[in-house]
Amino acid sequence: MEIIVCPTPEEVGRRAADSVLAALPDDRDPVLGLATGSSPLGLYRELGRAVSEGRADFSSAYGFALDEYVGLPPGHPQGYHQVLLREVSETVGLPPDRLNVPDGSGRTLAELTAGARAYEERIRTVGGVDVQILGIGANGHLGFNEPGSALTSRTRVKRLAARTRTDNARFFETIEDVPTHCVTQGLGTILDARRLVLVATGSAKAHAIAAAAEGPLTASVPASILQWHADTVLVLDEDAAQLLT
């Protein structure tokens, strides 16, 4: 595991973008795994800068979101499809028809599960994810794989932890508006990506980062699977890194 500690959040975005760009193939269409949330925004801005400076081109790339809420109305501004259209497609020029997001619109568990299987198949069809961009939850979640998630899990329906709903309430009017369930790539799905680049800033992430990077490999800290991957890069600011030994 490579751990890069940066003096400023801006530098975190730059170094993380460098790690992403270095892992993209130039002989076939690149495949990006995309996290939502605050952590990767600086990274997405830096990828946009690389495009405007002619150092990168995502016009033939595919994007695959890590997760999506279940039950939001189509086009809801906080649905991750809309978020990634705004924050990634528009910023880096990834064509909207190449942006894939798990289908959270199923009305039954069977429909949602069929959509989750189709999503896994779609990732396989394009040759797998080259670089998976990740944030980390304060409880150690990865994607929406909350503590207790199976280490080999695939894309599936999950219930959101109370802590995650509280953390994400800032994007909704009230906490009651935060969905209770999601469809998320599994930890096994994430581990299949050829490189993992995780971005974390701020002291609220310090415990999760220390447990993920230096604690035991355990379903209680889903992000501890990062230790199991041969090409993981953590890009942190000093606050997020403060509990590392």
Ligand code: F6R
């Ligand atoms: C969302 C996701 C989550 C976030 C995590 C951190 O797609 O994958 O695991 O990365 O909740 O969120 P922020 O970056 O907002 O602190």
